[in-house]
Amino acid sequence: MEIGNLFLLFSLTTSVFSAVFFLTALKSRNIRYAKIAEDLLYASTSACFAALMLLTYYFLTDNFSVWYVYANSNLEMPTLYKLSAVWAGKEGSLLLWSFLTLLVTSLYISKRKDLTELKVGLIMSAFSSYLLIILEFTSNPFVTIPYLSTNGYGLNPLLRTFEMVIHPPVVFLAYSLSALLFSVVLFNSAKGSSASDQRAIARLSWIFLTLGIVIGGWWAYRTLGWGGFWGWDPVENASLLPWITLTLYFHLRKHRELFAYLTFTFVLFATFVTRGGIISSVHSFGSDYSGYLYLAPLLASLIPIFSRIRDFENIKSLCSPILPVLFSSAFIIVFMGTVANLMVKVERSYYLITFLPIFAMITLLAVLKIKKMNSTAKLIHAGLILLFLGSFSVWLFETHETLILGSENGFRLEDIWLNEDYEKLTVVAKIQTPYGVVHPAYVIYKIERKERGVSSVEIVSYPWKDEYFAITDFDLKKKSAVLEHYTIPLISCVWLGSALMVAGVILRGFYSRL
Amino acid sequence: MNSKRLSLAALLIFIAIAVTTLYHNISPYTSPSQLLELDYANDIQVVGKITDLKAENGMTVFKLTDSNVAVKVVYKGSVQQYDSEVVVIGDWKDGILYAKDVLRKCHTEYAGG
Numbered sequence: 001m002e003i004g005n006l007f008l009l010f011s012l013t014t015s016v017f018s019a020v021f022f023l024t025a026l027k028s029r030n031i032r033y034a035k036i037a038e039d040l041l042y043a044s045t046s047a048c049f050a051a052l053m054l055l056t057y058y059f060l061t062d063n064f065s066v067w068y069v070y071a072n073s074n075l076e077m078p079t080l081y082k083l084s085a086v087w088a089g090k091e092g093s094l095l096l097w098s099f100l101t102l103l104v105t106s107l108y109i110s111k112r113k114d115l116t117e118l119k120v121g122l123i124m125s126a127f128s129s130y131l132l133i134i135l136e137f138t139s140n141p142f143v144t145i146p147y148l149s150t151n152g153y154g155l156n157p158l159l160r161t162f163e164m165v166i167h168p169p170v171v172f173l174a175y176s177l178s179a180l181l182f183s184v185v186l187f188n189s190a191k192g193s194s195a196s197d198q199r200a201i202a203r204l205s206w207i208f209l210t211l212g213i214v215i216g217g218w219w220a221y222r223t224l225g226w227g228g229f230w231g232w233d234p235v236e237n238a239s240l241l242p243w244i245t246l247t248l249y250f251h252l253r254k255h256r257e258l259f260a261y262l263t264f265t266f267v268l269f270a271t272f273v274t275r276g277g278i279i280s281s282v283h284s285f286g287s288d289y290s291g292y293l294y295l296a297p298l299l300a301s302l303i304p305i306f307s308r309i310r311d312f313e314n315i316k317s318l319c320s321p322i323l324p325v326l327f328s329s330a331f332i333i334v335f336m337g338t339v340a341n342l343m344v345k346v347e348r349s350y351y352l353i354t355f356l357p358i359f360a361m362i363t364l365l366a367v368l369k370i371k372k373m374n375s376t377a378k379l380i381h382a383g384l385i386l387l388f389l390g391s392f393s394v395w396l397f398e399t400h401e402t403l404i405l406g407s408e409n410g411f412r413l414e415d416i417w418l419n420e421d422y423e424k425l426t427v428v429a430k431i432q433t434p435y436g437v438v439h440p441a442y443v444i445y446k447i448e449r450k451e452r453g454v455s456s457v458e459i460v461s462y463p464w465k466d467e468y469f470a471i472t473d474f475d476l477k478k479k480s481a482v483l484e485h486y487t488i489p490l491i492s493c494v495w496l497g498s499a500l501m502v503a504g505v506i507l508r509g510f511y512s513r514l
Numbered sequence: 515m516n517s518k519r520l521s522l523a524a525l526l527i528f529i530a531i532a533v534t535t536l537y538h539n540i541s542p543y544t545s546p547s548q549l550l551e552l553d554y555a556n557d558i559q560v561v562g563k564i565t566d567l568k569a570e571n572g573m574t575v576f577k578l579t580d581s582n583v584a585v586k587v588v589y590k591g592s593v594q595q596y597d598s599e600v601v602v603i604g605d606w607k608d609g610i611l612y613a614k615d616v617l618r619k620c621h622t623e624y625a626g627g
Contacts, residue, residue, distance in 0.1 A: 313518065325521045329528035336536055343542075345559055345601070350539035354532045450595040473592040482591070 002066075004054045004142035008095075011047035012132040014040045015102070015125050022122035026115075034118055038109055041125055045102040048132070052099050055141055056086050064149040068092060068141040074152040074447050076423040077160070084165040085155045090275060090290075091141035093168050098131040100169075100176040108180060112197075119187040120180070127179055130297060138290035154447025157454035163219035170215060171239070174208035175267045178242060181205050182264035185257045186304055196512075202260065203509045206246050207502055213239055214498040225455035225470035227400060227486030229494055230391070232351050237338040238270035241331060248327040254316035261305050268298040273338065320365055330358045352395055363388040376508040383500030390493030402472075403483045410434045416479055422446075426456070427474050429481045433467070435460045440469045440483070465489045543601065545580040555606040557614075560585070562602070567595050578602055578611065589613035 021037030024030070055068070059082045064070040072085040072092070087093045105124035109117055135141075181201045188198055216236070217229035230236060242263045249259040275291030317323045333354045337346050366381040373381060405413035412432040419426040425444045430437060441456040460467040466488040473482035543561045552558075562578035562585075569575070574592055577584040578600075586609065587602055593616050604613035 321517050321521060322524065325524045325528070328525055329532070332529055333532045336532060340536055340540055344540045345543060346536065347539040347541070350536050353535045353539075358528070451598075453594055 002142045002144055004051050004058075004066075005136075005140070007047045007051035007054060008132065008136050008140070008142065011044045011051065011098075011102075012129060012136055014044035014047065015129040015132055018044060019122055019125040019129055022118050022125060026118045026122065034121075037118075037121060037125070041102070041109060041121065042106055044125070044128065044132075045099070045106045048095070048099040048102050051142075052086070052095055055092060055095065056083065059083065059086050062152070064152050065144050066141070067143045067145050070145060070149055070152045072152070072155050074154040076446065077155060078423075080162070080165060081155060081160050084159065084168075087168040087172075088155055088159050088164070089141075091135070091139045093172065094131065094135045094139050095141055096169060097172040097175060098128060098135055100172050101128045101131060101179055104173075104176045104180050108184070108197075108201075116184070116187050120183040123183040123186065124180060127183075127297060134290060134293050138293065151448070154445060154449040154452075156449070156451060157443065157445050157447075158223055160445075160454070161219060161223050163215050163222070167212060167215045167219060170208050171212035174205055174212050175271070177201055177205040177208060178246070178264045178267045181260050182301065185260040198260075199512070200509065202246065202249060203505055205263070206243075206250070207505055207509075209239075209243050209246060210498065210502050210505075213243060214495075214502075218495070221491070222457065222459075223454070225457050225472065225484060227398060227468045227470075227484070227488055228394065229491070230395075232337065232341075232346070232348055234338045234341045235270070235274050237334050237341070238266070238273040240334055241266040241269065241338070244327055244331045244334065248324060248331075251318050251323055251327070252315060253318050254314060255308075255311045258305060258308065258311060258315070261301060265298060265301040265305070268294050268301060272298060273342070319369055323362070323365060326358055326362050326365070330355060330362070333358065356392065356395065359388055359391070376504050376511060378504075379507065380501050380504030383497045383502075383504060386493045386497030386500065388497075390490045390495075390497055393490035394488055394494065397489050399487045401485050403485055405429075405431065405481050405483055411483065411485070413479065413481055416474060416476060416481055418476060427471070427476065429471055429474065429483070431469070431481075431483065433460075433469070433485075435467045438469050440471045442471045442474060461492070463492060466491045546578055546585045547580055547582050549585055549606055549611070550583055552606060557603065558606055558611075560602045560604075560606075560611060561599055563599055564593060564595050567593065585609075585611050587611045587613050589616060591616065 018037050018040035021033050021040060025033035025037055058066050058069045059073055060079065062069070062073065062075055064073075068089060068091050072088050073082055077085070085092070087096045101124065105121065105128065108124075109121050112120075181198070184198055184201055188195070216239070220231065221227075221229040245259045245262040245266060249256045249263065252259065272291050272294045275294065315324050333351070337350055340346050363385055366384050370378055370381050370385075403411050405411060410433065413429060414432055414437070415430040417428055419428060424446060427442045427444075428439055429441070430439055438458040438460065440458040442453060443456050444453045446452075455470040455472065457468060457470040459469070466486075468486040468488055470484045471481050472484055474480065541559060543559050546560060546562050549555070549558065549560055560578060562580045565577045565579055565584065567574070567576040574589045576587050576589070576593065578587050587604070588610055589602075589604075591613075593600070596618060598618065601617040602611060602613045603615045603617065604611050606612075
C-alpha cells in the first residue's frame, strides 16, 4: 500500500475515534476520555500533515507513478509551481482543507478546557472525519498508476501564477475557520471569553475569506486576459455568499449567530457548486459526482437555523434597521443568479440591474454613518466606499476594442518574435500604443495537456485607470497579431478598497486583542 | 406600519424585482444534438467540447461535440482544444455554426477541483 494512504487511513481512524471519545467524555463527564479524544485529534492532525508533506515531496521529486502528480505536474515546471500544484486539483485541495480543519480544531482545543471544548471537538472531529472519508474513498491523491511515465501531463497554464500558490490555502483556511465558527457559536454562550473567542474566529474567517476572494479577483484580472476582476461566475458568486452572511454577522446586535451558521452552510454550498458535477451545466465536472457528498453536512448545518427560524423576525442591526434587508437582498440576488446559472446562462445585466443598486444603497449608508464611527470602522468603511466606486466604474464604464494590429491608428506592431526555453515557447509582441510601448505575450507550455496556451497581459496603470493589453491571436510569418485592449477606470479603487477593509479588520482585531 | 413589516415589505419588493429581472436575463444552453434538430438559429449558445481543431482560409474551424454528435464550427479567432467544455455563441445555418464568441468553462473550477 502506498505510504500516503497509510497516513490518510491513520488520520481518518484517529479522527473518527477522537469524535467517539469526545462524545463519550460529554456523556460521562470523565476528563480522562476528553484527554484521549484530544490526543487522538492531535494524532489525526499530525498524520494528515504527514500526508500533505509526502504529497509535496512527490511533486518536488517528480514522482509520476502517483496519478495526481502525473495529472498536475511535469519535469520542466519551476519548483514554486510544483508546490502550488499540490493543491491545484480536487484531491490535493481536499487534503489541504482536511488538514487545515484539523489544525484549527487542534489549536482551539489546546486552548480551552471546558465543556465547550468537548462539544466543539465533537462537531469538528466529526466534520474532519467526513472530509477524510471523501478524500480516502472518492478523491484519493495517492492513487498510483501501473506504469512509470517519464513526464507528467502538466499543470493547467492558467494556474502557473504566484497568486495560485497562495489563493487555495487562504480560501481553505477561511472555510476551516467558518466550520470552527459554526461549532463555537453553536455551543458557546455569548458572554465573557466565549464571546471574545467567537469574535476572534469570525474576524479571522472574514479576513481570510476576503483575502481569498480578492486574490482570486486579482489573479483573474492579471491572468485571464478579459480585463475584469469579477465574472459573475457561479464559483465566484458562491464564494461571495458566505462573505455576505459573515459581513452581516458583524453588523447585528441580536441573533447574529444565525448568520454564523449560514456562513458555514454557504461555504458548503460553494464547495458543492465547485465540486458538484451538476449535469447540463458548463460549470460542472461532468462525471465527478463526489461533490454531492457535501450536501449531507450542508443539510445538517441547516438544523440550527431551522430550529430557530422564528428568530429571523427579531434580527436587530447595530447601525440601521434597513441594513439586514439590504444584505439579505444582495444575498438572495446572488443566490438566485448562482442557482439559475447552473442550468441556464444568466446575463451580466441581471447583476448590474439588481446587485449594483443594493451595493450602492449599502455604500450610501456607510457614507452617512462614517462620521460617527471609530477609527478602525472608518478605515473599513472607507475601503467599502472605494470598493464600490471601483466596482461601479469597472462594471459600467470599462471599454473594450479588438485590434488587428497594423490597421488602427495609434497602435502599431513594431515587432513580433518567438522566445524558447526548456519549458515553454513565448510569442512576444512589441506594440507602439498611445500609452507607450507595451510587450504583451502569449505563452505556450511544452506539456502533454492539450490546453497549453495562456496570455501574458501587459497593464499600463494610472491612478484613475488601467490600459490593459492581451494578445489572443498571432501569425509569426505574416507578422500580425490580434490585440484585445481594455480601458478600465478606477480599478485601483477595487484593490485599494479591499486592502483598506482587510487592514481595518486586522487593526480592529489587534485593538481588541483579536 | 411598524419597522418589522416595513423591512419585510422592502425585502419582498427587492426579491420581486430580482425575480423579474432574472427571468428577462437568462438564456438556455443548447447541446449539439439539440442544435441538429433546428434549421436555423441566431445568437444561440451551444455547449460542447472542441475536437478536430484546424485553420482554414484564415478562419478557425473545429467540431463541437456532446459525445453523441458533432457540429462544424467556424470562428474568426483562436481557440485551443481545451480539456473542459466551452460555450459557443453564434448563428446556426446550413449545418454550420458561425461562432461570434467562444467562452471557456470557468477557470476557477481548476483541474476538476
